[in-house]
Amino acid sequence: MTTPGEFYQRDRDRHPPALTPDYKTSVTRSPQYALLSLEQSASEITGPTFGHGDIDPIDNDMIHNYAQPGESAIGERIIVHGRVLDENGRPVPNTLVEAWQANAGGRYRHKKDTYLAPIDPNFGGCGRMLTDEDGYYFFRTVKPGAYPWRNWVNNWRPAHIHLSIFGTSFSQRLITQCYFEGDPLIPKCPILNTVPDQAARGQLIAALDMNATIPLDSMAYKFDIVLRGRRSTLFENRLEGN
Amino acid sequence: MVQKLDYLKETPSQTAGPYVHIGLAPGAAGFDIYKQELGWDIAGPNAKGERIRVEGIVIDGTGSPIKDVLLEAWQANSAGVYAHPEHAGQVEDGFRGWGRVITDFGTGEWGFDTVKPGAVMGRNGRMMAPHINLWVVARGMNIGLNTRIYFDDEADANATDPVIDLIEWDRRRQTLIAKRNELDGKVVYRFDIRIQGEDETVFFDI
Ligand SMILES: [Fe+3]
Numbered sequence: 435m436t437t438p439g440e441f442y443q444r445d446r447d448r449h450p451p452a453l454t455p456d457y458k459t460s461v462t463r464s465p466q467y468a469l470l471s472l473e474q475s476a477s478e479i480t481g482p483t484f485g486h487g488d489i490d491p492i493d494n495d496m497i498h499n500y501a502q503p504g505e506s507a508i509g510e511r512i513i514v515h516g517r518v519l520d521e522n523g524r525p526v527p528n529t530l531v532e533a534w535q536a537n538a539g540g541r542y543r544h545k546k547d548t549y550l551a552p553i554d555p556n557f558g559g560c561g562r563m564l565t566d567e568d569g570y571y572f573f574r575t576v577k578p579g580a581y582p583w584r585n586w587v588n589n590w591r592p593a594h595i596h597l598s599i600f601g602t603s604f605s606q607r608l609i610t611q612c613y614f615e616g617d618p619l620i621p622k623c624p625i626l627n628t629v630p631d632q633a634a635r636g637q638l639i640a641a642l643d644m645n646a647t648i649p650l651d652s653m654a655y656k657f658d659i660v661l662r663g664r665r666s667t668l669f670e671n672r673l674e675g676n
Numbered sequence: 677m678v679q680k681l682d683y684l685k686e687t688p689s690q691t692a693g694p695y696v697h698i699g700l701a702p703g704a705a706g707f708d709i710y711k712q713e714l715g716w717d718i719a720g721p722n723a724k725g726e727r728i729r730v731e732g733i734v735i736d737g738t739g740s741p742i743k744d745v746l747l748e749a750w751q752a753n754s755a756g757v758y759a760h761p762e763h764a765g766q767v768e769d770g771f772r773g774w775g776r777v778i779t780d781f782g783t784g785e786w787g788f789d790t791v792k793p794g795a796v797m798g799r800n801g802r803m804m805a806p807h808i809n810l811w812v813v814a815r816g817m818n819i820g821l822n823t824r825i826y827f828d829d830e831a832d833a834n835a836t837d838p839v840i841d842l843i844e845w846d847r848r849r850q851t852l853i854a855k856r857n858e859l860d861g862k863v864v865y866r867f868d869i870r871i872q873g874e875d876e877t878v879f880f881d882i
Contacts, residue, residue: 438762444881449689450818457691459816462737463871469881470842475798477809477824478882480760481750482774490711500709521684530714534699544695545706546744546781558709560699596692596699604750605882607811607820611690628818629688637687660684 439665440474441605442521450628457624458585474605481604484530484564493562496533496575500558507557509538509576511652514612514640517569518599521663525569526606531659532562532598533573540579540591549581574652580619592619592626601661612657613639689819696746696813701778715777718749718790720770725754725794728863730825730854731787734779734812737872741784744815749775749788749825751808756794792827792863798838805833805840807852812869822880825867826853843878851877 452464472478492499497507514533518526536542536559539551543559557576565571580590594611601607613620620626620639629635637660646654697705701713719727730749733741751773752758757765759773767773779786790808798804808825826834834840834853843849854865869877 445686446881448685452818454818457816457818460691460818461816463742463814463816464737464818465821465876465879466737466872467848467876467878469879472839472842472880472882473799474882475804475839476758476763476796477750477752477798477804477807480758480763482772483760484714488712488714493710500707519684521686523682523684532699534695542695542698543705543707544698546694558698558702558707560702560709562699562710596690596696598692598699604809604811604822607748608687608689609692609696609813609820610687611693625691625693628690631688634685634688637685638690660687662686663683 439667440479441603441662441664444662448629448631448634450630454624454628457628460628478605479603481600481602481606484528484600486564488530489562489564494573496535496558496561496573499561501556505556507537507576508554509557511574512577513572513574513646513648513652513654514595514657515570515572515643515646515654516656516658518565518571518601518659518661519569520601520661525565525567526601526661527565527567527569529565529569529602530562530600531565531571532560533575533595534560535575535578535595536581538576538579540581551579551581577614577653585624589624590619590622592617592623597659599659599661606661608659608661610659611638614655615639615642691815691818692746692813694744694815696744697778700746700776704778715748715775718751718773718775718788719753720768720772722768723753723771723791724768725791726863727789728792728865729787729789730808730865730867731785732867732869733784733786734814734869734871739873741779742814742871743779743781743784745779745784745786746813747777747786748811749777749790749808750811751790751793752796754791754794756796758796795833800838802838803833803836805830805837821871822882823869823877824852824880825865827856827865828853829856847875848878851875
C-alpha cells in the first residue's frame with residue numbers, strides 16, 4: 435500500500451532565477467539571500483479547493499464572456515486546450531485554471547495599460563475554468579497580439595496568454611505564460627529567456643493542433659501544464675515519527 | 677544504456693507581469709466581469725476565533741513600495757485545521773482559509789481580514805506556531821515567493837516553532853513576525869515584506 439506524501443523538490447534549474455538582468459525589473463525585485471529550504475508540513479501539502487459554484491460556465495469563453503449580446507471579440511478565434519498533469523504523469527482534476535491576455539491588437543483592458551492599440555469593447559481578456567476528472571481544460575479566445583514594453587528601447591512581447599494554476603497543494607501553485615508555435619518574437623523575448631534551459635522554454639510554447647480546430651470557426655493550440663509530482667511512500671511515512 | 681526515467685518536468689514559472697489583476701482581480705484592472713471574484717473572503721461568517729486584519733507593504737531593493745503585487749494567503753482555522761480533504765478535522769461552514777489581495781496602485785498598501793489561525797501540527801510531532809502562509813507574485817518576480825506570517829503575541833509558540841527554528845539569525849527571524857496593534861478595538865497586525873536589501877524577508881523553497 436502506498437500513501438501520498440510530500441511533493442518532489444522543485445527543480446530550480448527549470449525555472450528562471452530571481453535575478454535576470456536582461457529583464458530589468460527583476461534587478462530590484464529579486465531576493466539576494468538564498469531561499470530557506472523547508473521540508474513540507476501540512477501547511478505546504480494542503481491548498482485551497484474550488485468547485486463549480488465558484489465560477490460560471492461562460493467564464494472559459496473569452497470571445498463572449500465580456501461581449502454585448504450578439505457580439506463577439508475581434509481577432510483570430512482560437513481554442514487553447516490541454517491537460518494539467520503532475521510530474522508523475524497523473525491528471526490533476528478539478529483544479530482552477532485562470533487565464534488573462536491582451537486583445538488581438540496587443541492592448542490590455544487595464545487602467546495601467548496606455549499602449550495606443552484600441553480597446554475592443556467586446557473583449558475583457560480574462561477567463562477561468564476547472565479541469566475535468568482527466569485533468570483536461572479548454573477555453574476559447576482570440577489570439578492575443580504582440581505588444582511593446584519598456585525594457586530595452588525596443589522590446590516586443592511575443593503573443594502570449596498568462597495562466598495561473600492551483601493544483602492540490604499550496605506548494606504546486608504556479609503562474610506561467612503560454613506562447614504560440616511559430617512566433618518569430620519568441621527567441622527575442624527577455625521574459626521567456628529568463629528560463630535558462632532551452633527545453634524548458636519549449637515547454638511554454640503551445641503547438642498548433644489541427645485536430646482540435648473547429649472547421650470554418652476556430653484554430654486550436656495545445657498546451658499541457660505540468661505541476662510538481664507527489665511522492666508515494668512505499669514504507670511508513672516519517673512525517674510524524676522521528 | 678540505463679532505462680529512462682519517465683517523469684515529466686514541471687512547467688517553468690513566468691512572471692505574473694503588470695496586468696495580473698485582469699486575470700485574478702479584474703475589478704482592480706477597471707472592469708467587472710465575473711459574478712464573483714475569488715479570494716476576498718478568507719474566513720467566512722461562521723469562523724470561530726479572533727477576528728484580525730493583517731496589513732503591510734512590499735518593499736523593493738531601492739526601499740520603495742511595490743505597487744503592483746498580488747499576494748495569496750493560505751491558513752488554518754482557529755483550531756489549526758486547513759480546509760483541505762487530507763487534513764483531519766473540521767472547518768466552519770464557509771471557511772476557505774485562502775485569500776487573494778492586491779496592493780493599492782497609489783500607496784502599495786495591502787490588507788486582508790481573517791481570523792487568527794491556530795497552531796498546526798508539523799513534522800515529527802512538533803507543533804507549528806500560528807502562522808499564515810503567503811505567496812507573493814508581481815512584475816519583475818520570475819517565480820512566486822513563499823513566506824510565512826507569524827504573530828508577535830505568540831512568543832512562546834514562536835520560540836519552539838520548527839520553521840522559525842531553522843533560521844540561524846535572530847535578526848532574520850524577526851522578518852516573519854507581524855506586530856500587533858489595536859486600533860478602535862480592532863486587531864491589526866503589521867507585516868511589511870522586504871524583497872531585497874536590509875532586513876530582507878526570509879523566503880522559503882517549499
Ligand atoms: Fe502580458
